[in-house]
Amino acid sequence: MVQIMSNNQLTESGQLHHFLTIEGFKKSLLTEIMDRAEQFSSVSNRQVKKVPLLRGKTIMNLFFENSTRTRTTFELAAKRLSADVMNLNISTSATSKGESLLDTLHNLEAMHTDMFVVRHSESGAAEFIAQHVAPHVSVINAGDGCHAHPTQAMLDMFTIRRHKQHFADLRVAIVGDILHSRVARSQIQALATLGVGEVRVIGPRTLLPTDCKTLGIHIYHDMEAGLKDVDVIIMLRLQLERMEGALIPSAREYFQCYGLTEDKLQLAKPDAIVMHPGPINRGVEIASSVADGPQSVILEQVTHGIAIRMAVMSMALGAQPEVVA
Numbered sequence: 001m002v003q004i005m006s007n008n009q010l011t012e013s014g015q016l017h018h019f020l021t022i023e024g025f026k027k028s029l030l031t032e033i034m035d036r037a038e039q040f041s042s043v044s045n046r047q048v049k050k051v052p053l054l055r056g057k058t059i060m061n062l063f064f065e066n067s068t069r070t071r072t073t074f075e076l077a078a079k080r081l082s083a084d085v086m087n088l089n090i091s092t093s094a095t096s097k098g099e100s101l102l103d104t105l106h107n108l109e110a111m112h113t114d115m116f117v118v119r120h121s122e123s124g125a126a127e128f129i130a131q132h133v134a135p136h137v138s139v140i141n142a143g144d145g146c147h148a149h150p151t152q153a154m155l156d157m158f159t160i161r162r163h164k165q166h167f168a169d170l171r172v173a174i175v176g177d178i179l180h181s182r183v184a185r186s187q188i189q190a191l192a193t194l195g196v197g198e199v200r201v202i203g204p205r206t207l208l209p210t211d212c213k214t215l216g217i218h219i220y221h222d223m224e225a226g227l228k229d230v231d232v233i234i235m236l237r238l239q240l241e242r243m244e245g246a247l248i249p250s251a252r253e254y255f256q257c258y259g260l261t262e263d264k265l266q267l268a269k270p271d272a273i274v275m276h277p278g279p280i281n282r283g284v285e286i287a288s289s290v291a292d293g294p295q296s297v298i299l300e301q302v303t304h305g306i307a308i309r310m311a312v313m314s315m316a317l318g319a320q321p322e323v324v325a
């Protein structure tokens with residue numbers, strides 16, 4: 001029987017079981033995820049894009065909130081590992097007839113499910129589910145409210161490592177709506193754990209969390225100062241669906257102050273990379289010429305999402321990577 005230890009994510013022997021947040025994980029585990037993803041990257045370039053690592057396992061995608069990239073890459077990752085994967089359409093499931101989340105969950109569990117991949121608009125939803133599943137079932141957080149999006153952060157770290165190799169020498173700027181961003185929260189935790197040189201957040205006061213200073217990050221309200229000599233720029237979407245009240249004057253004014261244009265990009269190091277977790281809003285947080293420009297690695301991030309999710313799912317289900325070859 002799997003015994004889950006104190007941070008609710010590792011087994012007694014220190015193996016990954018649930019992946020709910022980056023918080024509390026050691027650098028060695030984050031590195032292991034990236035190293036394993038490196039092994040899986042080549043699978044997508046094969047004629048037969050499959051390895052038999054999770055043959056016989058059943059994975060359920062439970063997306064209670066919209067998604068394009070995360071849901072699709074989790075599904076592809078599961079299929080490339082040869083698992084049986086089901087996408088539960090929440091709008092047509094029995095939850096829309098009044099069935100509780102736990103009843104739905106236990107019914108799906110009764111179908112011999114080995115893993116749930118969960119996206120939910122409420123912070124803490126994935127952890128709640130992890131607390132109520134049978135001990136052998138793994139839960140992966142695919143984004144919960146403003147709280148965490150750990151596999152997104154890992155694919156972002158993987159993309160940075162591919163381009164910059166060493167985290168210690170890097171200056172990374174995260175720009176925009178940090179306050180409502182589960183991605184930024186997980187990225188900041190991952191960057192700190194991996195020992196990045198400097199993390200900056202740039203945005204208007206209304207979109208920065210009050211605990212920024214305690215997180216050990218450098219705060220800027222001005223793009224000109226904040227982008228100076230950075231190696232990595234991570235742009236974020238304005239998360240209007242999570243905002244209460246008007247926190248910015250207008251999208252046009254926001255773009256003028258905080259939108260990444262070719263001129264502002266010149267302030268960063270000449271070999272700086274531009275990232276964005278998506279979905280992007282052209283002309284709001286990023287100019288099309290930058291999003292489609294030579295320094296953008298935005299679509300590469302999406303591609304790396306498959307390998308990172310293959311790595312996380314195989315580790316959580318205890319599959320050994322030797323089978324990859």
Ligand code: CP
Pocket residue numbers: 066067068069070071143152277278279
């Ligand atoms: N980055 C991200 O989570 O995108 P989706 O909402 O499309 O999954």
